[in-house]
Amino acid sequence: MTLNYFFESGHIAEYDLYTLPGVSFTLRGPQWPLHASTPSISFLGAAQAFGVFCKYPYANLLGDMCSARVVNFGRGGAGAGFYLDQPAVLDYVNNTTCCVVQVMSARSSIENSYMTSPYGLAGVKFKKGPLEGRSFMGHIAFPKLHEVLPADEFYEIVEETRAGYIEQMIRLAERIKVPKVLLYVGRNPPLTDLPADTQPKLGDLFGIHPHMVTGAMVEKIGRHFDATVVVYGPEGFDKPLVNRFTGQTVSIKRSETYTVKNHDAYISPVMHVRAAQKLYDPVNQILTLR
Numbered sequence: 001m002t003l004n005y006f007f008e009s010g011h012i013a014e015y016d017l018y019t020l021p022g023v024s025f026t027l028r029g030p031q032w033p034l035h036a037s038t039p040s041i042s043f044l045g046a047a048q049a050f051g052v053f054c055k056y057p058y059a060n061l062l063g064d065m066c067s068a069r070v071v072n073f074g075r076g077g078a079g080a081g082f083y084l085d086q087p088a089v090l091d092y093v094n095n096t097t098c099c100v101v102q103v104m105s106a107r108s109s110i111e112n113s114y115m116t117s118p119y120g121l122a123g124v125k126f127k128k129g130p131l132e133g134r135s136f137m138g139h140i141a142f143p144k145l146h147e148v149l150p151a152d153e154f155y156e157i158v159e160e161t162r163a164g165y166i167e168q169m170i171r172l173a174e175r176i177k178v179p180k181v182l183l184y185v186g187r188n189p190p191l192t193d194l195p196a197d198t199q200p201k202l203g204d205l206f207g208i209h210p211h212m213v214t215g216a217m218v219e220k221i222g223r224h225f226d227a228t229v230v231v232y233g234p235e236g237f238d239k240p241l242v243n244r245f246t247g248q249t250v251s252i253k254r255s256e257t258y259t260v261k262n263h264d265a266y267i268s269p270v271m272h273v274r275a276a277q278k279l280y281d282p283v284n285q286i287l288t289l290r
Contacts, residue, residue: 022088032069045102049074061276079109080168082120106165106212107138173224227282236268
């Protein structure tokens with residue numbers, strides 16, 4: 001996926017891609033030495049952590065702010081389950097001074113009664129029911145399941161998926177042996193926790209990243225981290241993409257119905273700056289103590 005970003009939007013941002021032994025995907029640079037007297041910060045997360053369309057992702061900004069080396073393992077579409085199957089990545093992480101883990105979408109690394117995520121990413125395959133054997137992206141799979149299941153049963157699957165997501169995130173936290181900070185960053189705050197007898201709107205669940213994640217879920221996962229940082233807001237999402245070679249605004253056509261023109265597909269450069277600023281105090285404290 002990281003190579004896809006390079007081919008798709010290398011004219012918007014220089015990703016400085018590189019590889020590490022044992023890691024099956026390319027990493028966002030610039031590449032730092034793995035061993036030095038300075039502290040190091042590792043990052044796990046999806047496209048937001050990678051910094052798609054962004055010249056200065058929060059990982060690089062925070063590293064500069066803390067005079068620390070950065071190893072950014074952000075991977076588009078990743079969920080916690082993806083990293084649980086990446087022992088080499090976790091070995092690298094556990095050799096850094098601290099780790100920042102993004103709150104990823106609960107529709108990634110899906111494992112529930114109806115769906116499985118073969119690669120721990122955003123793609124899912126139906127394992128039973130009328131859609132058995134068919135594969136979709138997670139945000140498409142759930143609306144399709146909604147069409148063929150009674151509402152009560154569908155929302156039971158949603159809650160099963162959320163429970164599995166929390167369990168995966170906790171397992172990931174347990175595999176990280178260095179101090180770790182949980183980061184929620186997005187356009188909107190975590191979803192509101194509704195009464196058990198209230199069914200959320202489908203558009204709220206799968207509209208904007210990180211999908212399906214509520215405030216209570218962030219709080220529960222955060223108990224397994226040394227600190228939790230929550231950053232959200234609409235700033236900068238309306239700013240257009242700019243070709244770094246021509247200086248002109250540019251768009252990216254991803255399908256017949258979807259063209260990306262602004263910084264609204266992931267998080268905006270403004271939100272990367274705000275995330276780095278809010279991460280600074282807890283991360284700097286960890287680096288100073290160690």
